[in-house]
Amino acid sequence: SQELEQSPQSLIVQEGKNLTINCTSSKTLYGLYWYKQKYGEGLIFLMMLQKGGEEKSHEKITAKLDEKKQQSSLHITASQPSHAGIYLCGADISSGGSNYKLTFGKGTLLTVNP
């Protein structure tokens, strides 16, 4: 089974709607990273969460880390077509917090209809 599970796998929303993407780990999270990827391109760093209960925001995107549940959520408020893409969570779950090796989920494909 996947060490990092993302849900949903895909999401279609109307412009202006809010949405949430979840990332759940089967192992202890030492650091959780959110990235955005356009199809076939590189990953764009969004946010890094390192402590349980930590919450960070950038523009209309907010990410939270629930260390006890080994879970993180990414919330987009008032979505825009520019938010469309693949959202990937990556985590250090095997390097003991060294950030040497990131394990990624399969990604969530977000489509925002105008």
Add this chain to the structure above:
Amino acid sequence: DAGVTQSPTHLIKTRGQQVTLRCSPKSGHDTVSWYQQALGQGPQFIFQYYEEEERQRGNFPDRFSGHQFPNYSSELNVNALWLGDSALYLCASSAGNDQPQHFGDGTRLSIL
């Protein structure tokens, strides 16, 4: 301030051949990691280089090897290519263990 740059952007090879991919890290970054991303999947960690040495390795065969140069740039070499090596190869750099990894746009490798 240039980000992570990778070359080439696309590459087509045939089975059995060898390939070398190149990566220049973001300015100020000294650590380089390589990932393989198959279609529809998340990136899979290949290995990480720091101070010109392989610091950690993922679950990839010895056909995958790398190198880091004194200027922190890095190469990924893959020998005896087979169809399953077709993927997007991503390079990421970082400035320390507590800093996020920043990714390049990748090299799309196709094996015929």
